Amino acid sequence: MTDDAILRPRRSVLYMPGANERALEKAKTLPTDALILDLEDSVAPDAKADARKRVAAAVASGEYGYREVTIRVNAPGTPWHAEDLRAAAEAGPDAVVVPKVDSPETVHAVERALEAAGAPDRTAIWAMVETPQAMLDAGAVAAASERLTVLVMGTNDLAKELHAEFVPGRAPLLTGLSLALLGARAAGKVILDGVYNDVQDLAGFEAECVQGRQFGFDGKTLIHPKQVEPCNSAFAPSQAEIERSRRIIEAFEAAAAEGRGVVTVDGRMIENLHVEDARRVLSLAEAVAGR
CATH class of the missing domain: 1.10.287 (Helix Hairpins)
Structure with missing residues (x-):
């Protein structure tokens, strides 16, 4: 990966629901460094097909300015995964965000599917690491492909898998966060911290941003526009x-x-x-x- 790719600002990376036309339009005005247009958790099963078309059209519009625009597909093994990858490959986003990646084999399968569907070379893979196995194999996942440029922490799923509680300071998750960071840095890849769930708790959010930056994360994934500016501030050099x-x-x-x-x-x-x-x-x- 080039130095330009490493140093591209990814302080704030905002999830936007792919089924929500208004949200996709609003995203064009937000000061976030990157967007994840979501086809997974935020989209109901009966809305998946429409959301896929809407997100592909949004990416193809080229109306998001400097923002890095990515598409989160549904996880491998789901009924929507293959068609999501085909649609994403045709739309040609900056990256395809793939949930539940816990082995190099999953990365290779995604890469083959994107290439078979004609994805442009510039469309990267961002792998979400969300399970204990993914933490243990983060280095191998990160190094599995040159097309894979970013690891994304899935802290909600990791906490569920660990039967852990959400507490200030994230003590139950620190081992997993550290392992994923080590794996990303060993492979020379970017890594993004997970989301903060309480959008009303700005003080708690800002504290977690500071913790994430102190750990060495390049930025943080977000679930609400109000989190963007404090996140940008926390992850930018003072x-x-x-x-x-x-x-x-x-x-x-x-x-x-x-x-x-x-x-x-x-x-x-x-x-x-x-x-x-x-x-x-x-x-x-x-x-x-x-x-």
Whole structure:
């Protein structure tokens, strides 16, 4: 995966119900980095076919501006999965989001189906990891295909599978979150945190955004437009981070020019790894500013 793909802002990734024409229209005005037009949980069985056509038309419209537009298909093994993949391949979204991915074999099957249906090369696979098996095999899933660029945490399903309670700080899920992060980073892929269910609890949501960023997630999936702006803020570099990153790069380059091997910034020793991270911060800040 290219550096551009890694540094493309995915701070906020909003689910929008594919059966709701008004929601699809509203999504064109929201400051979210990416959209997941949903054919799965938010769509009743008798509305699946109509939603599929509506979402495909929305993607083909090209009216979503800078936003990365993806389609979440129904899970492998459901009656709608194959037709969802065919319709998504023809529409050519930025990515197809696939639920319940817990093995490389599932990724390979999806990839074959997309290629057989003529999906453009630019249409990536985003794999949702939602089960204990997926956590244990996250690295293998993430590395299964070059077309797979993003892992998406399915924290609701993971909590259900674990028989875990939803508590502040998400202690029951931390092992799974860490395993998925390790797998994504080992494969050089992007990873998105799961949703926060209580749309009225803004303080709790913001705290979970901070936790997700501290863990290392690239962004967070969302279920309501009111969550977009605080999420964007939480996952964007702060002005203090930007200024410190600039000082690190400047100090390191000055030391190198003078032949000095030891560099300190704000009283802390600076190494190559800090410089690389500082450059990543500045690149992300520049990409965010471009929005």
